[in-house]
Amino acid sequence: MAFARVFSAQPVYLDAVPIAVEADLSKGLHSFSIVGLADKAVDESRERVAAAVKNSGYTSPKHSQKRVLVSLAPSDVRKEGPRFDLAIALAYLAAAGDIEFDAEGVLFLGELSLQGDLRPVHGVLSLVRYAAAHGYHSVVVPSANAEEAALIEHIAVYGADTLRDVVNHFDTSGSRTRVPLTLQEHTSPLARTVADATDFGDIRGQETAKRGLEIAAAGRHNIVLYGPPGTGKTLLARALRGILPPLTYEEALETTAIHSVVGELKEALIVTPPFRSPHHSSSHVAIVGGGSIPRPGEATLAHRGVLFLDEFPEFERRVIDGLREPLEDRVISVSRARGSVSFPANFILVAAMNPNRERGENVISELDRERLKKKISGPIVDRIDMWIEVQHVDHEKLRTRDSSEHKESPTIRARVSNAREGQYKRFGDHTKTNADMNVTDIDELACLTEPAERMLMLSAQKLKLSPRSYHRTIKLARTIADLEASATIEPPHILEALTYRPKLFE
Numbered sequence: 001m002a003f004a005r006v007f008s009a010q011p012v013y014l015d016a017v018p019i020a021v022e023a024d025l026s027k028g029l030h031s032f033s034i035v036g037l038a039d040k041a042v043d044e045s046r047e048r049v050a051a052a053v054k055n056s057g058y059t060s061p062k063h064s065q066k067r068v069l070v071s072l073a074p075s076d077v078r079k080e081g082p083r084f085d086l087a088i089a090l091a092y093l094a095a096a097g098d099i100e101f102d103a104e105g106v107l108f109l110g111e112l113s114l115q116g117d118l119r120p121v122h123g124v125l126s127l128v129r130y131a132a133a134h135g136y137h138s139v140v141v142p143s144a145n146a147e148e149a150a151l152i153e154h155i156a157v158y159g160a161d162t163l164r165d166v167v168n169h170f171d172t173s174g175s176r177t178r179v180p181l182t183l184q185e186h187t188s189p190l191a192r193t194v195a196d197a198t199d200f201g202d203i204r205g206q207e208t209a210k211r212g213l214e215i216a217a218a219g220r221h222n223i224v225l226y227g228p229p230g231t232g233k234t235l236l237a238r239a240l241r242g243i244l245p246p247l248t249y250e251e252a253l254e255t256t257a258i259h260s261v262v263g264e265l266k267e268a269l270i271v272t273p274p275f276r277s278p279h280h281s282s283s284h285v286a287i288v289g290g291g292s293i294p295r296p297g298e299a300t301l302a303h304r305g306v307l308f309l310d311e312f313p314e315f316e317r318r319v320i321d322g323l324r325e326p327l328e329d330r331v332i333s334v335s336r337a338r339g340s341v342s343f344p345a346n347f348i349l350v351a352a353m354n355p356n357r358e359r360g361e362n363v364i365s366e367l368d369r370e371r372l373k374k375k376i377s378g379p380i381v382d383r384i385d386m387w388i389e390v391q392h393v394d395h396e397k398l399r400t401r402d403s404s405e406h407k408e409s410p411t412i413r414a415r416v417s418n419a420r421e422g423q424y425k426r427f428g429d430h431t432k433t434n435a436d437m438n439v440t441d442i443d444e445l446a447c448l449t450e451p452a453e454r455m456l457m458l459s460a461q462k463l464k465l466s467p468r469s470y471h472r473t474i475k476l477a478r479t480i481a482d483l484e485a486s487a488t489i490e491p492p493h494i495l496e497a498l499t500y501r502p503k504l505f506e
Helices: 045-055 085-095 124-133 143-149 163-170 207-219 233-243 249-262 284-288 317-321 324-329 366-375 378-382 409-427 439-445 450-463 467-483 491-498
Strands: 003-012 015-026 031-035 067-073 106-108 138-142 156-160 223-226 306-309 331-336 339-344 348-353 386-389
Touching (some): 067 085, 156 163, 207 223, 207 348, 223 233, 233 306, 450 467, 467 491
Parallel strands (some): 138 156, 306 348
Antiparallel strands (some): 003 015, 015 067
């Protein structure tokens, strides 16, 4: 046989496309070429595959005395990374007549070492999910990727350690005894609670900030913590993750696939909301995403979790303004000459900043206020629901731990989960929370009592609230009511929601 075809796949943003790996051996001046819009890593597969095939006991493509041509189709899709090594090696061995096997319905993924060992690759979860949805019955991956791949149901997953293991499983030529690969068991998410090093019960004082973070977690509201250095803003932000409900199975798969494609997956399945904390020197592309070949940024890596931006005004103005779209629409659109792509970015923004105030002062200077306005535009201010001052804690409180159970993270998380469940039932959507309400939702589902309505109207006139601020107040009040299991919004809920308006910019 001088021709063979096996199948692999290529991530395209957060999706995938199948790649047919075809090998053809013909007479002529010896060469070993790979065509099909391959990048440098794919082009270097020639050397890895040649050495791996030789060290696995077969004739190397470089010693075959034939013209070896490998095509990766479709040719108009850019091929990236070393994930095609295994498929290229198998296609060559089949075309050379060294092995025989039926490759129909099987997807092969994996990088080869020079010795023939299989190394893990990125993006396996999204590739296997695609394969399962498009008629493939089996997938072969490096053993290190097998647990991740087995998250997807209705497809057989085989983990292999070496090229020879794969050959021994599939070869039907009769030249060797077949040794089947072990079928990987389906990876089921364990019922785990959100574990975090920072418990709310360990944070001394800062009751207003802790209350604000509980509201933010319950309604997925964006929040800013501001105050002098050393008051615990970063500690509070990190504690937020511990009161968020665990991800649902579908959310966990979605989040895991994103981290797998980017190459930041550290466990088989991410069941806790991610927490991303990029440095303020990070570029626009690093935070928002993009590049010549668009890739997700920190905002997408924080999907279903928390994006913490410390020293918020120190980020580039372009970076801060780039958050307008995800804060409003929960997605990020990246347009390039080759086309456009949308990355999911449904996160809770927690920003922290020091408005350069001296300890004990109640207001910031006009100079500092103008500096903040230049860095943080009005549209961004309007898209952040809560602005909370974090003040110094009395030294007496620093040595006293409040052991009240209702102030510890597991108890707060239970209250947050109950509030979320109420919102899911109200909206009939397991992904929608109060922060996502539009004007129609507010009119039909907010449920203000008449006294609350009058108080809101009076406050809006007195404080000169913009339409966006007016609706934001209702959303916050709805979340506060949900935490109290109240079916209607009462005047106290409106009053508390008004305390979180952005006083820094008034």
